[in-house]
Amino acid sequence: xxxxxxxxxxxxxxxxxxxxxxxxxxxxxxxxxxxxxxxxxxxxxxxxxxxxxxxxxxxxxxxxxxxxxxxxxxxxxxxxxxxxxxxxxxxxxxxxxxxxxxxxxxxxxxxxxxxxxxxxxxxxxxxxxxxxxxxxxxxxxxxxxxxxxxxxxxxxxxxxxxxxxxxxxxxxxxxxxxxxxxxxxxxxxxxxxxxxxxxxxxxxxxxxxxxxxxxxxx
Amino acid sequence: xxxxxxxxxxxxxxxxxxxxxxxxxxxxxxxxxxxxxxxxxxxxxxxxxxxxxxxxxxxxxxxxxxxxxxxxxxxxxxxxxxxxxxxxxxxxxxxxxxxxxxxxxxxxxxxxxxxxxxxxxxxxxxxxxxxxxxxxxxxxxxxxxxxxxxxxxxxxxxxxxxxxxxxxxxxxxxxxxxxxxxxxxxxxxxxxxxxxxxxx
Amino acid sequence: xxxxxxxxxxxxxxxxxxxxxxxxxxxxxxxxxxxxxxxxxxxxxxxxxxxxxxxxxxxxxxxxxxxxxxxxxxxxxxxxxxxxxxxxxxxxxxxxxxxxxxxxxxxxxxxxxxxxxxxxxxxxxxxxxxxxxxxxxxxxxxxxxxxx
Numbered sequence: 001x002x003x004x005x006x007x008x009x010x011x012x013x014x015x016x017x018x019x020x021x022x023x024x025x026x027x028x029x030x031x032x033x034x035x036x037x038x039x040x041x042x043x044x045x046x047x048x049x050x051x052x053x054x055x056x057x058x059x060x061x062x063x064x065x066x067x068x069x070x071x072x073x074x075x076x077x078x079x080x081x082x083x084x085x086x087x088x089x090x091x092x093x094x095x096x097x098x099x100x101x102x103x104x105x106x107x108x109x110x111x112x113x114x115x116x117x118x119x120x121x122x123x124x125x126x127x128x129x130x131x132x133x134x135x136x137x138x139x140x141x142x143x144x145x146x147x148x149x150x151x152x153x154x155x156x157x158x159x160x161x162x163x164x165x166x167x168x169x170x171x172x173x174x175x176x177x178x179x180x181x182x183x184x185x186x187x188x189x190x191x192x193x194x195x196x197x198x199x200x201x202x203x204x205x206x207x208x209x210x211x212x213x214x215x216x217x218x
Numbered sequence: 219x220x221x222x223x224x225x226x227x228x229x230x231x232x233x234x235x236x237x238x239x240x241x242x243x244x245x246x247x248x249x250x251x252x253x254x255x256x257x258x259x260x261x262x263x264x265x266x267x268x269x270x271x272x273x274x275x276x277x278x279x280x281x282x283x284x285x286x287x288x289x290x291x292x293x294x295x296x297x298x299x300x301x302x303x304x305x306x307x308x309x310x311x312x313x314x315x316x317x318x319x320x321x322x323x324x325x326x327x328x329x330x331x332x333x334x335x336x337x338x339x340x341x342x343x344x345x346x347x348x349x350x351x352x353x354x355x356x357x358x359x360x361x362x363x364x365x366x367x368x369x370x371x372x373x374x375x376x377x378x379x380x381x382x383x384x385x386x387x388x389x390x391x392x393x394x395x396x397x398x399x400x401x402x403x404x405x406x407x408x409x410x411x412x413x414x415x416x417x418x
Numbered sequence: 419x420x421x422x423x424x425x426x427x428x429x430x431x432x433x434x435x436x437x438x439x440x441x442x443x444x445x446x447x448x449x450x451x452x453x454x455x456x457x458x459x460x461x462x463x464x465x466x467x468x469x470x471x472x473x474x475x476x477x478x479x480x481x482x483x484x485x486x487x488x489x490x491x492x493x494x495x496x497x498x499x500x501x502x503x504x505x506x507x508x509x510x511x512x513x514x515x516x517x518x519x520x521x522x523x524x525x526x527x528x529x530x531x532x533x534x535x536x537x538x539x540x541x542x543x544x545x546x547x548x549x550x551x552x553x554x555x556x557x558x559x560x561x562x563x564x565x566x
Contacts, residue, residue, distance in 0.1 A: 014382055015499075015539040016462075016491040069560050076553055083546065091276060095546040098283050102290060102550060106557045109294050110564075117298040121247065122431045124294060126438045128287040129241065129254050132234065132261040133442055135280045139265040142272065143223060146458035149491055159458060164449050171445055175438050223457040228450050235446045241439035250435060271463040275535035279547040286554030293558040333509060334527065371548065378541045385498035388538070392502050395537045396528040402548070406555060 008151075011088075018088040018151060024213055028085040028206050035202055036078030039071065042195045069110050074196040077103035081203040085210055088150045091138040093214060094172070097207050098134065101127035101176035104200045123177075130175025137168035141218070153218040166215045173211040177204035226267045234260035251291055258284045289410065324350040331404065340403025347408040367405035374398035462489055463535060472514045473521045476530060482506050488534065496539050505529030 009026060012019040021029065044067050050057045080103055084096035105124040108116055142148050145159040152158060177200070237257035244250050258280075265276050327346025331339040377394030380387055427433055471477040485500035493499065506514065510527040514520035536544045 013492065013495040014542045015496045017540055017542045018492065018495070069556075072556070073553070076549075080549075087542075089540075089542075091279075092540075092543055092546065095279055095283070095543060095550070098287075099546060099550050099553065102287055102553055102557075105290065105294070106553060109290070109297075109557055110560065114298065114300075117294060119431050121291065121294050121298050122434050124287065124291045125247075125250055125254060125435045128284070128291060129238075129257060129435065129438060129442065131280070131283055131287070132257055133445065135261045135276075135283075136234075136264040139261075139268055139273070139276065140227070140455070142276075142462075143268050143457055144455055146460045147462065147491060152491070159456075162452075162455060164445070164452055167445060168449070171441060175442075219454040219456070221454070221457050224454045227455065228453050231446045231450045231453075235443050235450075238439045238443035238446065242436050242443065245432075268461070270461045270465050271531045272461070272535060275463075275532055275540065276543075278532075278536065279543055282547050283550050286551045290554040290557040293561045297561045297564075371552065374548065375545065377537070378545055381538045381541055385496065385538075388498045388501050389505070392505065392528050392533060392537060395533070406551065409559065410555070 012086075016089070016149070017092050018149060019086045020088045020151060021086055025085050025210070028209060029082055032078055032081040032085060032203075032206055035199065036075060036082070039074045039078060039195050039199060044071075044195065066110050066112075070107055070196045073103050073106040073110075074199040077107065077199050077203050081206045084207050090141050090148050090150060090153075090169070090214070090218070091135075092148075093150075093210070094131075094134045094138045094169075097173055097176050097211075098127070098131050100203045100207055101130065104177055104203065107196055107200055126175050127177070130172045132172075133168040133175070134172025137165050137172060140165045140168070150214060150218060161218045166218070170211055170215060173207055176207065223267060223269075227264065230260045230263045230267065233263075247295065251288070251295065255284065255288055321350070328404075332400065340400045341407060343400065343404040344407030347404060351408070363405050363408055367402055367409075370398045370401035370405065372398075374402060462491055463531065464489060471521070472518045474518075476521045476532075482511065482529075486531075488531065490539050499534065499539055502529060502534040502538055503531045 006023045008020040008022050010021055012021075044062070048057055048059050077100060080096055080099040084093055084100060087093050087096055102124075105120055105127060108120045109124075111117065111120075138148065141153075141161050144165070145153060145161060147153060147158075153161065234257065237253065237260065241250065241253050241257060244253055262277055262280055262284075265280055266273055268276070324346035327349065328343045331341075331343025331346065333339070334342060373394055377391045377398060380391040380394065385391075428437065465475075466477070467475060468477045482505050483501070484504055485498075486504040488500055488503055490496055490499050506529050507527050510520060510529075
């Protein structure tokens, strides 16, 4: 298991699903953990629109219950990314990734602006259709190699996963929140409430880094 | 080398291509949602092609993820389109209207659900509860149902930890998980089934 | 010129889903072209069909409170794997003695190979799955309450 991630520092077994912490995944895990703590303790900021050429400005009012809901979603998103960082099972990784996707939708879905809600809906549709390549990829890994455990697949003598299956997994993770699909998120950033919205892009970045490690290891 | 698995995979992939092409052409938001629900069936079929007991256990999470996202997205769609007023009339079946007789049907369904337990039992019991809500039109005790759902979830997690750390008490674990899932699924489905707006 | 046209297409989020669906369709076509894939014979939790059993098609091997023989990934991590598989509730035990078709409802009763996988050996999967349901339900009910 001398892959891109390095030797596992320690292993946390839950039956067939084994969580492992390599220097790579541990770094990402700590990153997600720190950001989740920041989300828990930080106060939301208000968005202020300033009129150019005058001194008029108006602050957007956001109700407390909206903020509570979005903080809850952001914390759940942080926990989901932590799980996705350290899980050692491909199907479990697919599940954690789709949890990240639906949390991202939830963070912005509470915003009242119709424009933002339309973006959230389109993004949710992509996230939902991304479960197809994601779960299909995981199931084909199990069928062609006979195992789902990344630690088993990384052993030198293990059957290699076909390239197109890796492409399926990567495409699924991209759909759950990355790269060209970032366009919709730029619309989401107009949503007020700073620390929670940043959680969307952070979690997307983390799952994308992690799927590269998975694809290069198996 | 064309084994049965590859033939099946080819068929499923072709149907997935058809679904995705439909998604490519569709412009209407609601129809997109419906087509995605259709496209998810090939992914379940690919899991099923595994053909082992593991496949059956993997289909359940796959199915639940699809249903959950469909639930959330359809609610976002309703909010986005501003479909506020959704007047729904209660069921106008003569037996259902405020009679005492239908109580027996929910009671039977809930009882049978408890005998079955697990996911299926939860669904059957929820059917009974929805029928009760429909016939009575009462929406007062929703907080109670939500609380029951939360407690059941906690019981479920507790039995997961029993399995992981005290495997010798597996019997307590399996019973806790079965009851937890029964109550959780029943509560969730009851709420979803009655989440349709105010009756006229 | 062409780049600005592409970026204009991508920046409109109404086209996002079409783009993703196109990518999926292309990948699926490629997949069919590269197809014959090997099927590994050494599978976890293999399925054995015994049509004479009253629990067909969910015959699990073993009697209640004994260990059934199942093929898990890490046997050392689940020392008690196999007990849940063999367990039958008293009700389903009686049913399996009365009728040869108990297998049609057996998945709904506690015990059996599916419960073994879902609760015990791959329990974390089910934890995540119920969490997804919980989050989706939270979104749905929050929006519903806000609307009404």
